[in-house]
Amino acid sequence: MIIGLSEALSYGERHGIAIAAVNTPFFEALTATIAAAERIGVPVILQHAQVHEQVVSIEDIGAAMVALASRSECPFVIHVDHGEDIDYIARGFEAGFNSAMFDGSRLPFEENVARTREVVELAAGRGFGVEGELGVMLGNENGDPDQGIADEALYTDPEQAREFVARTGVGALAASFGTVHGMYHREPHLSYPLITELVDAAGVPLVMHGGSGLSDEEYRRCIEHGVRKINYYTYGAKVAMDAAREVTADPDVLLFPSVAVAATRAVEAEVSSFIRTLADSGK
Numbered sequence: 001m002i003i004g005l006s007e008a009l010s011y012g013e014r015h016g017i018a019i020a021a022v023n024t025p026f027f028e029a030l031t032a033t034i035a036a037a038e039r040i041g042v043p044v045i046l047q048h049a050q051v052h053e054q055v056v057s058i059e060d061i062g063a064a065m066v067a068l069a070s071r072s073e074c075p076f077v078i079h080v081d082h083g084e085d086i087d088y089i090a091r092g093f094e095a096g097f098n099s100a101m102f103d104g105s106r107l108p109f110e111e112n113v114a115r116t117r118e119v120v121e122l123a124a125g126r127g128f129g130v131e132g133e134l135g136v137m138l139g140n141e142n143g144d145p146d147q148g149i150a151d152e153a154l155y156t157d158p159e160q161a162r163e164f165v166a167r168t169g170v171g172a173l174a175a176s177f178g179t180v181h182g183m184y185h186r187e188p189h190l191s192y193p194l195i196t197e198l199v200d201a202a203g204v205p206l207v208m209h210g211g212s213g214l215s216d217e218e219y220r221r222c223i224e225h226g227v228r229k230i231n232y233y234t235y236g237a238k239v240a241m242d243a244a245r246e247v248t249a250d251p252d253v254l255l256f257p258s259v260a261v262a263a264t265r266a267v268e269a270e271v272s273s274f275i276r277t278l279a280d281s282g283k
C-alpha cells in the first residue's frame with residue numbers, strides 16, 4: 001500500500017526508529033527492496049533521484065514503483081529524491097509519486113527558502129509531504145569520487161534550520177551533520193550533539209543523506225539522537241555490481257537474466273540488513 005511521508009515519519013517517531021529511504025533506479029533494486037521491506041514488516045520509502053534520469057526516466061521506473069508498492073501489504077512512500085527544479089517534481093507527482101525532496105542546498109539561503117516554499121505549495125494542494133535541504137552535503141548519488149569529506153564549516157546551523165522550516169513549511173529536513181554522499185574514503189565526522197540541536201530547532205523529522213556505509217553503531221546513535229529518515233543507495237548498487245561480475249566471470253553463463261537474478265539476490269540481502277539495522281534501533 002502507499003502511505004504519506006508524514007505517516008511514515010510518525011511511525012518512525014512512535015517506534016524510535018529511522019525509516020529506510022532506498023533509491024531504486026533499476027528494476028532489480030526495486031523488487032529486492034520491496035521484498036526486503038515485506039520480510040521485515042516496516043514502512044519503507046522508495047525513491048528516485050533526478051540525477052538518475054540518465055539511468056531510467058521517472059515515468060518508467062515510477063510506473064513500476066507505484067504498481068508494485070500498491071499491491072504490497074507493506075506500506076511504502078513513493079518519493080522524488082533530490083528534485084532540482086519544480087517541473088521535475090511536478091512530473092513525479094503526475095507519475096504517481098506522493099512525496100518529494102527539493103534540493104536547494106547549493107542556492108543562497110533566500111532563494112532556497114523561496115523555491116522550497118513553491119514546492120511545498122504545489123505538494124500541499126495534493127496532500128503530499130516535502131523534504132527540504134539546508135547545508136551542503138558533498139558528493140552525489142552517482143558515486144562522485146570527488147566527494148571530499150564533510151567540513152564542519154558546511155554543517156547546518158540550527159538557528160537557520162529553525163527559520164528555514166518556519167518559512168518553507170517543509171515536513172522533513174535534510175541537514176548536514178557529518179555525512180557525505182557516495183562511498184566513504186575516510187572516516188565520517190558525525191556530530192551527534194548537532195543532530196539533537198537540529199531536531200530541537202527544526203521541530204520536524206531530520207533526514208540523513210550519505211547514510212550508506214556507516215557502521216551499525218553509527219546508525220544506532222544517529223537514530224537515538226533523532227534522525228528519522230536515512231537515505232540509501234550506493235552500497236546496494238555496489239553489491240549488485242559485485243554479483244554481476246561474479247556471474248559474468250563464468251563462461252558457461254550465456255544469458256543476461258542470470259545477472260539480473262544474482263543482482264536482485266545481492267541487493268535484497270544488503271537492503272534487508274540495512275532496514276533491519278534501522279528497525280532494530282528502536283527503544
Ligand SMILES: [Zn+2]
Nearest residue numbers: 181209210231
Ligand atoms: Zn542525498
